[in-house]
Amino acid sequence: MSANINPLANPKGANKVCELCEKPAYIQCTKCFVTFYCGKEHQDDDWVAIHQKVCQLLIPVRTPVPYYTLEAEREQHYTQILDRQKLLMEISQRVAEKKLFEKRHKESLPAALLSLHSAMDIYGTSGVQLVPAYLLLAEANIGLANLSPAEQYLSWADWTVVRTPDCGRTVRHKLHRCMGRLFIVKGDLEGALFHLANDIYYASEQYGQDSIVTCGGYYLMADVFFRQRKMDIVNSLYTEVANTWHSHLSRLLEKHIENTITPEESFDEAQQAEADQMLRSLLDVPDGGPKQQPAQSAALAHSLGILWLLDGDPEKALEFGRRALGYCQMVQDCWLTDPICRLLHLAEEGLDAAQKGSPDSPPCPSAPPEHQRSALLS
Amino acid sequence: MLTPAVLRDNVPFLPPIRNTDKLLQSREKLGGRISQTSKVRPQSRGRETESSSPMEDDSKKYSLTKDEVALFRNCHKQSVCVDMLRQGYHRSFSELLALLHRWNATRDASERGSDIWEQQPLEEQDHKLDQLCHFLTRAEAAQRADLYEEVYEHQVSLARYFVEPEDKWLSHHFYESSLVTARKVKTDRGRKEAEANSNMGHVCTERGQLETARAHYEAFHHLTEGQAWRDEAGQALHSQACECLWRIHTLLADRMLENKDYRPAIETLTKAFQMAREGGDKAVEGKAAYRVGLAYQSAGDHETAERYLNLYMDISTVLGDDESLGTAYKAIAKSLESEGKLGESIELLEKFVEVSQDESLKHNLEEACMCLGVFFCSRGQYDKGCQHFERAYEIAQHLNSVAVLQKAQVYLGTARACMMMSAYSSHVAEARNVDSCKLVVWKETRNDMFNQADAEKTIDDGEDSRVP
Numbered sequence: 001m002s003a004n005i006n007p008l009a010n011p012k013g014a015n016k017v018c019e020l021c022e023k024p025a026y027i028q029c030t031k032c033f034v035t036f037y038c039g040k041e042h043q044d045d046d047w048v049a050i051h052q053k054v055c056q057l058l059i060p061v062r063t064p065v066p067y068y069t070l071e072a073e074r075e076q077h078y079t080q081i082l083d084r085q086k087l088l089m090e091i092s093q094r095v096a097e098k099k100l101f102e103k104r105h106k107e108s109l110p111a112a113l114l115s116l117h118s119a120m121d122i123y124g125t126s127g128v129q130l131v132p133a134y135l136l137l138a139e140a141n142i143g144l145a146n147l148s149p150a151e152q153y154l155s156w157a158d159w160t161v162v163r164t165p166d167c168g169r170t171v172r173h174k175l176h177r178c179m180g181r182l183f184i185v186k187g188d189l190e191g192a193l194f195h196l197a198n199d200i201y202y203a204s205e206q207y208g209q210d211s212i213v214t215c216g217g218y219y220l221m222a223d224v225f226f227r228q229r230k231m232d233i234v235n236s237l238y239t240e241v242a243n244t245w246h247s248h249l250s251r252l253l254e255k256h257i258e259n260t261i262t263p264e265e266s267f268d269e270a271q272q273a274e275a276d277q278m279l280r281s282l283l284d285v286p287d288g289g290p291k292q293q294p295a296q297s298a299a300l301a302h303s304l305g306i307l308w309l310l311d312g313d314p315e316k317a318l319e320f321g322r323r324a325l326g327y328c329q330m331v332q333d334c335w336l337t338d339p340i341c342r343l344l345h346l347a348e349e350g351l352d353a354a355q356k357g358s359p360d361s362p363p364c365p366s367a368p369p370e371h372q373r374s375a376l377l378s
Numbered sequence: 379m380l381t382p383a384v385l386r387d388n389v390p391f392l393p394p395i396r397n398t399d400k401l402l403q404s405r406e407k408l409g410g411r412i413s414q415t416s417k418v419r420p421q422s423r424g425r426e427t428e429s430s431s432p433m434e435d436d437s438k439k440y441s442l443t444k445d446e447v448a449l450f451r452n453c454h455k456q457s458v459c460v461d462m463l464r465q466g467y468h469r470s471f472s473e474l475l476a477l478l479h480r481w482n483a484t485r486d487a488s489e490r491g492s493d494i495w496e497q498q499p500l501e502e503q504d505h506k507l508d509q510l511c512h513f514l515t516r517a518e519a520a521q522r523a524d525l526y527e528e529v530y531e532h533q534v535s536l537a538r539y540f541v542e543p544e545d546k547w548l549s550h551h552f553y554e555s556s557l558v559t560a561r562k563v564k565t566d567r568g569r570k571e572a573e574a575n576s577n578m579g580h581v582c583t584e585r586g587q588l589e590t591a592r593a594h595y596e597a598f599h600h601l602t603e604g605q606a607w608r609d610e611a612g613q614a615l616h617s618q619a620c621e622c623l624w625r626i627h628t629l630l631a632d633r634m635l636e637n638k639d640y641r642p643a644i645e646t647l648t649k650a651f652q653m654a655r656e657g658g659d660k661a662v663e664g665k666a667a668y669r670v671g672l673a674y675q676s677a678g679d680h681e682t683a684e685r686y687l688n689l690y691m692d693i694s695t696v697l698g699d700d701e702s703l704g705t706a707y708k709a710i711a712k713s714l715e716s717e718g719k720l721g722e723s724i725e726l727l728e729k730f731v732e733v734s735q736d737e738s739l740k741h742n743l744e745e746a747c748m749c750l751g752v753f754f755c756s757r758g759q760y761d762k763g764c765q766h767f768e769r770a771y772e773i774a775q776h777l778n779s780v781a782v783l784q785k786a787q788v789y790l791g792t793a794r795a796c797m798m799m800s801a802y803s804s805h806v807a808e809a810r811n812v813d814s815c816k817l818v819v820w821k822e823t824r825n826d827m828f829n830q831a832d833a834e835k836t837i838d839d840g841e842d843s844r845v846p
Contacts, residue, residue, distance in 0.1 A: 218468060232522045
């Protein structure tokens with residue numbers, strides 16, 4: 001898979017550098033012959049992260065332009081290459097995002113790097129299109145606790161945005177969120193607050209105030225205030241986040257029942273995992289955290305139940321649904337009781353269907369929600 | 379493991395910065411501008427410099443802090459929002475943004491070129507944004523500490539701040555939210571709630587939602603019952619509530635009277651009267667009684683009408699208010715006349731004339747004379763009627779009111795014509811030589827000389843005596 005090359009044997013002017021670290025290369029990939037590495041280690045990293053997906057795609061992009069006599073041919077070739085580069089950028093960006101969601105920061109780094117390089121090939125070194133790639137790199141580096149490269153990437157991204165006054169609010173919101181994350185890790189809480197505030201501002205202008213995108217900013221902000229021990233603010237922010245998620249998931253459930261859910265609205269695995277982690281952390285606030293109101297806990301548990309039901313895991317949905325009902329009974333006349341009972345009912349139906357599919361499992365009588373309630377009450 | 383990507387082409391990414399003198403100059407320039415804006419927003423500026431000073435002392439000589447840069451690069455709306463969020467006031471931020479969006483939505487919904495398009499957008503009016511930010515954040519801080527009285531105070535201050543007509547909706551919005559807050563205040567036996575209800579009553583009246591306004595005023599009245607609260611001016615809240623209820627009931631009744639729904643109108647006015655009585659202000663009570671009386675009168679129940687009108691009369695006498703006394707006399711006279719008690723009616727009308735002698739009551743006097751004139755004319759006593767109308771006309775000449783003057787003219791003219799009518803028709807019927815001559819003379823001069831035997835005396839040739 002790899003062949004040794006000697007830097008001194010390269011033709012004059014053709015400096016082969018490592019794909020990842022840009023040091024002089026000693027080996028090359030034998031499948032495409034256009035990617036070079038300083039050593040085996042980097043080649044393996046790149047292969048796992050992104051190269052196995054794009055190896056063949058790189059060949060046309062990186063081979064020198066053949067000689068065409070006609071201008072039309074030259075132009076056709078040029079547009080073809082451009083299309084391929086765009087495809088390359090998209091694929092690598094998607095891969096990097098996915099790995100970031102899965103918290104595999106080390107693997108996302110080469111993919112993000114490739115996406116940055118392709119973006120630079122297409123748009124030059126100062127296009128606003130480079131910003132997403134910078135942000136991916138920065139985020140991966142933050143995840144790996146490499147703060148100084150992360151800071152550098154972010155300042156490049158910032159500089160690009162500053163030079164493009166008409167760039168969209170989405171880009172700005174993402175940039176500020178990433179900066180916020182960096183400052184949190186660095187421990188500069190005031191700076192983090194400044195960036196998160198900007199992030200929330202742009203996100204609410206773009207997606208609306210009750211969107212879960214904006215909500216992510218509030219969650220991070222709550223984290224900062226938690227570190228500053230301003231518990232009253234944390235409390236009110238958590239309430240806001242919990243309510244937003246609860247209403248969003250309730251809406252999704254309605255749509256799920258009516259079967260009108262659109263693909264953009266449904267979660268993929270990584271988002272599901274993130275939402276689950278966030279809601280859980282809200283539900284089980286560590287010691288010293290703000291005291292939870294039972295109504296809010298009920299809403300959170302209910303949200304988690306819906307989340308798992310939508311994900312197709314009725315057993316977990318049932319578990320959270322019961323927990324929510326338990327919280328509900330601590331409050332008088334909780335309006336959540338009915339929706340929770342409906343969720344339990346749906347989860348049981350789902351469980352029954354799953355059990356009928358596998359006859360080996362022992363039959364379990366499904367109790368109607370009323371029974372559940374009385375059992376819990378007693 | 380990975381160093382950040384060195385750019386493939388060897389162009390430096392950032393331009394080299396060598397000339398620091400230039401940077402210093404530009405900083406001074408910007409500094410001047412900052413100090414100008416800092417007057418506008420002292421509280422936020424103070425905090426920003428404080429937070430930025432320990433961060434980078436030596437680099438400060440050369441560069442602006444992040445906050446200063448943001449202040450220039452972004453619009454004021456963003457600075458305000460970011461300021462609020464940084465201090466954790468996310469509810470204030472949501473509310474502010476929602477209000478701004480609401481304003482924009484209202485504008486987009488209305489036709490291009492209508493009034494709202496002429497106004498300066500709310501998000502560009504810096505001082506209003508500052509005010510909103512100031513009070514909203516304070517209210518939120520108080521809310522976090524469960525100090526609902528303070529929240530209420532701040533909301534009311536905001537509502538009072540927006541007085542201009544185009545900001546009415548903001549004022550209404552904050553009065554509404556202050557009512558919600560006031561309901562949560564438990565320590566003052568409902569005084570805040572009462573005030574908030576009163577404010578909401580005003581708001582609904584302004585919007586024309588009289589029924590809702592009544593509900594709010596009723597809550598106000600109910601809450602103030604048996605409490606000795608007084609406002610800053612020393613006026614008792616309970617009597618204020620009564621007065622508000624009286625006013626709203628009267629407005630409601632006016633609407634019903636327009637549709638000729640006498641029965642419900644009378645009921646509503648009676649309620650208004652009870653409220654006025656409870657409120658303890660005699661003048662208001664009198665007015666309320668008068669309105670009930672008039673309503674009964676238009677419904678045809680003169681006996682009850684008289685009872686209420688007499689009450690009005692008594693109150694006016696006690697208060698020594700000649701003007702309202704006159705109004706009372708006039709109304710009662712009308713009722714009596716409809717009942718056929720002519721003598722009493724005349725008596726009252728003459729009293730009306732009597733009490734209206736004062737110089738400031740000229741218009742009442744004119745009205746009294748008109749009433750008397752109408753009264754006599756409708757009974758066929760044209761000569762008496764004419765006298766009164768003439769007097770009314772004379773007074774009307776000094777009143778500066780064309781409508782009143784014209785009315786008097788027409789009435790006087792008609793009365794004179796009616797007076798002449800019998801003589802004229804008797805002359806036509808008899809048809810002697812003399813009569814014909816007189817008729818011819820009259821036709822030529824249009825002067826009334828039928829009753830003056832053969833004397834060639836002419837009466838005044840005022841234009842009023844001509845009959846068209």
